[in-house]
Amino acid sequence: MGTTHAPDFQASLFGLDEADDQADDRTDDRSRLRPLGDRVERTVLSRGAWVDVRRDWLADADDVLATMVADVPWREERREMYDRVVAVPRLLCHYGEGRPLPHPTLEAARDALSAHYLPELGEPFRTAGCCFYRDGRDSVAWHGDTIGRGSTHDTVVAIVSLGDPRRLALRPRGGGPSLSFTLGHGDLLAMGGSCQRTWEHAVPKVAHAGPRLSVQFRTRGVL
Ligand SMILES: O=C(O)CCC(=O)C(=O)O
Numbered sequence: 145m146g147t148t149h150a151p152d153f154q155a156s157l158f159g160l161d162e163a164d165d166q167a168d169d170r171t172d173d174r175s176r177l178r179p180l181g182d183r184v185e186r187t188v189l190s191r192g193a194w195v196d197v198r199r200d201w202l203a204d205a206d207d208v209l210a211t212m213v214a215d216v217p218w219r220e221e222r223r224e225m226y227d228r229v230v231a232v233p234r235l236l237c238h239y240g241e242g243r244p245l246p247h248p249t250l251e252a253a254r255d256a257l258s259a260h261y262l263p264e265l266g267e268p269f270r271t272a273g274c275c276f277y278r279d280g281r282d283s284v285a286w287h288g289d290t291i292g293r294g295s296t297h298d299t300v301v302a303i304v305s306l307g308d309p310r311r312l313a314l315r316p317r318g319g320g321p322s323l324s325f326t327l328g329h330g331d332l333l334a335m336g337g338s339c340q341r342t343w344e345h346a347v348p349k350v351a352h353a354g355p356r357l358s359v360q361f362r363t364r365g366v367l
């Protein structure tokens with residue numbers, strides 16, 4: 145009886161049928177990411193804000209960095225952003241909803257982040273902002289990601305860092321002690337809860353730094 149199903153079972157077990165080839169591709173993408181789970185360390189801030197850090201999340205960070213440097217259509221931009229005019233000495237490229245990301249690991253990262261934060265966030269990550277800090281003079285000034293829903297609603301902004309280590313600093317809006325995390329090649333940092341509206345963050349200039357890229361995953365309507 146059961147023997148009639150045995151060949152199909154075996155084919156899928158050894159990845160010999162079409163559907164399973166696709167499953168293999170997905171597994172391959174995921175294997176470029178190390179597990180999140182209890183490797184994520186949370187720092188609880190004041191006023192309902194928190195920061196999660198998962199060091200060394202991307203297993204193929206070198207490949208993602210090289211591909212992004214070569215393939216992303218980087219643009220120089222100086223503009224009004226967030227709730228004040230900030231200097232934007234860095235290169236940018238925004239991947240809106242539905243636009244394919246420049247590396248399969250980034251697609252896998254977005255999906256893994258959506259799964260990990262779904263219980264808290266209740267919605268998936270949909271967009272990816274990319275930044276290229278060419279050297280220590282490139283930076284982003286103090287701001288919250290408060291264009292759109294980030295100004296009124298809790299959200300999560302999850303950042304993957306690639307290349308030279310840079311400091312991401314945080315301070316409470318209206319004053320108070322700041323803290324910072326030095327983000328290295330392949331690290332993940334997520335700002336959550338009320339962080340975008342009750343705290344500000346910045347990537348300060350430094351005397352010496354090589355190139356660093358960041359990818360910020362956000363939910364719909366948060367910029
Ligand atoms: O590059 C980073 O790590 C932070 C970038 C950022 O805060 C932003 O683009 O809103």
Ligand SMILES: [Fe+2]
Nearest residue numbers: 287288289345
């Ligand atoms: Fe930001």
